[in-house]
Every structure is written in C-alpha cells, then in structure tokens.
Amino acid sequence: MSTAVKMDEEAKAELEAxxxxxxxxxxxxxxxxxxLSQLIRSATDDRSTFIDSFRDGEVALNEAAIDQFNEGQISSGVETDETDIDEILYG
Known part of the structure; x- marks a missing residue:
C-alpha cells in the first residue's frame, strides 16, 4: 500500500539528487x-537525535553532559520537602 506524500520543491529536488x-x-x-523508507529506518535507529533536530534553539543535553552535571551534585544531608521550599521562596 502506498500513500502520496507532499513535499516542497526543494525537498523534491534533494530527493531526486x-x-x-x-x-x-x-x-x-x-x-x-x-x-524514504531507508531514511525512516535510519532515523528510527537514533530516534532522540532525529527528534532533537526539530527543536528550536539549543538542543537537549546529551547523556555525557547530564552525567557530568550530576557528578557535581552533592547531598547536604538535609531532607527538604515542598513546604520547606514554599517557605524559602514565598516567605
């Protein structure tokens, strides 16, 4: 079963090239x-990168950057709950 896909002239020219x-x-x-089928399969192999290509501005951090950020976090040993946060923020 095939379905027609509409694309602009530039995309059509790139596909033909x-x-x-x-x-x-x-x-x-x-x-x-x-x-097109092969391109879809390729995009599915690295789905997150493909999805990120549609974001505006900065892309999300990659796993290495997230790990690096988390390594810098330390525990103060103090439990904090929502009421503590509300009190600190709103007085």
Missing amino acids: LQAEIKLKTGKKVTQQEI
Whole structure:
C-alpha cells in the first residue's frame, strides 16, 4: 500500500539528487519510495537525535553532559520537602 506524500520543491529536488547519486555511486536504480523508507529506518535507529533536530534553539543535553552535571551534585544531608521550599521562596 502506498500513500502520496507532499513535499516542497526543494525537498523534491534533494530527493531526486540523492536518487541520482545512489545510482551513480552504486550502479543500482532505487525508487524514491525505497529512499524514504531507508531514511525512516535510519532515523528510527537514533530516534532522540532525529527528534532533537526539530527543536528550536539549543538542543537537549546529551547523556555525557547530564552525567557530568550530576557528578557535581552533592547531598547536604538535609531532607527538604515542598513546604520547606514554599517557605524559602514565598516567605
């Protein structure tokens, strides 16, 4: 079952250029549908990076940066609950 996908002229031109480059470098003729299917599989392999590519501005921290941040945290040994936080923030 196939469904039509609408894309702008620039994306269509890039898809056609990719199709031509695959033919040139591999000697294999592939359909645009095959290319899109492979691209989707590739994006699924690294889903978080693909999703992050749609974010505006800064991307989320990677795991190494999160680990580095967490290593700098220490416990003061004092239990803090919501009422303590409210009292500190709002008096």
